[in-house]
Amino acid sequence: MSKVIIELKGISKSFGNKKVLDNVDLQICRGEALGIIGPSGTGKSTILRIIAGLMEPDSGEVYIEGVKREGLIEDRIDGVSIGMVFQQAALFDSLTVEENVGFLLYQNSKLPRSCIRKLVNEKLDMVGLSGTGDLYPSVLSGGMRKRVSFARAIMSNPDNPKQGTEVLLYDEPTAGLDPIASTVIEDLICHLQSIQGAWGSYAIVTHQDSTIRRTTDRIVFLHQGKLQWQGRISEIDNTDHPLIRQFMSGNLSGPIQVAG
Numbered sequence: 001m002s003k004v005i006i007e008l009k010g011i012s013k014s015f016g017n018k019k020v021l022d023n024v025d026l027q028i029c030r031g032e033a034l035g036i037i038g039p040s041g042t043g044k045s046t047i048l049r050i051i052a053g054l055m056e057p058d059s060g061e062v063y064i065e066g067v068k069r070e071g072l073i074e075d076r077i078d079g080v081s082i083g084m085v086f087q088q089a090a091l092f093d094s095l096t097v098e099e100n101v102g103f104l105l106y107q108n109s110k111l112p113r114s115c116i117r118k119l120v121n122e123k124l125d126m127v128g129l130s131g132t133g134d135l136y137p138s139v140l141s142g143g144m145r146k147r148v149s150f151a152r153a154i155m156s157n158p159d160n161p162k163q164g165t166e167v168l169l170y171d172e173p174t175a176g177l178d179p180i181a182s183t184v185i186e187d188l189i190c191h192l193q194s195i196q197g198a199w200g201s202y203a204i205v206t207h208q209d210s211t212i213r214r215t216t217d218r219i220v221f222l223h224q225g226k227l228q229w230q231g232r233i234s235e236i237d238n239t240d241h242p243l244i245r246q247f248m249s250g251n252l253s254g255p256i257q258v259a260g
């Protein structure tokens with residue numbers, strides 16, 4: 001079996017009196033493409049934020065290559081770098097594409113501007129956006145804005161050997177995109193995984209059928225705070241698990257209650 005790179009053990013999280021995650025165990029192995037699916041509001045984005053170190057669980061532990069994490073991301077550097085692509089591209093509209101992608105290096109490193117610009121251009125090339133560094137986000141399409149946020153997530157600081165992104169977390173990367181723009185993003189996710197070295201492992205939260213099928217090799221299904229089913233992507237059409245059958249068919253009848 002592949003080496004476990006990230007492990008959640010007994011993770012619980014509540015907001016107010018609503019328990020969103022209830023004793024969740026989850027592993028991401030090196031080289032794995034994990035899909036996290038389930039009905040809306042079931043805690044998928046919350047899991048990504050906990051893995052990224054942006055939010056602390058109420059109880060449970062997060063292990064990064066077997067080392068227990070203490071605190072949030074600003075308190076320490078993990079042995080594995082984790083990049084996150086947010087549901088909304090979350091770009092600063094008053095900054096250029098280059099300034100958005102290089103934002104953390106411009107803010108936190110002593111690298112010369114020319115060096116950061118070179119690194120940014122490398123990442124823009126990788127996401128198919130060569131020559132867009134001087135543009136502002138407002139002139140880009142939704143799919144292009146997503147790709148800028150990919151470039152930002154894979155930025156690394158060459159002065160810090162631990163800063164190379166090794167795990168990428170994608171929160172609904174194809175939401176709101178037309179089928180063709182979604183295909184471009186799905187291809188890009190697979191392309192980044194195929195590049196030798198850095199971004200071989202990822203977890204992706206998505207509701208889109210094509211994204212589930214084209215970008216994942218293992219699926220976990222979350223419902224009512226619990227991990228209810230997991231299996232290979234090839235099993236998703238064959239399992240008779242009632243939650244998966246209802247979710248994948250979009251049927252209104254079944255164990256998942258329709259909100260509203």
Ligand SMILES: Nc1ncnc2c1ncn2[C@@H]1O[C@H](COP(=O)(O)OP(=O)(O)OP(=O)(O)O)[C@@H](O)[C@H]1O
Pocket residue numbers: 015020038039040041042043044045046047
């Ligand atoms: N910071 C927060 N404060 C209060 N409630 C929150 C917070 N973050 C998430 N929630 C609530 O927790 C629940 C789970 O949210 P989360 O975004 O993780 O779900 P999700 O499965 O990703 O949903 P969707 O598929 O609709 O994006 C929701 O009811 C949400 O309103």
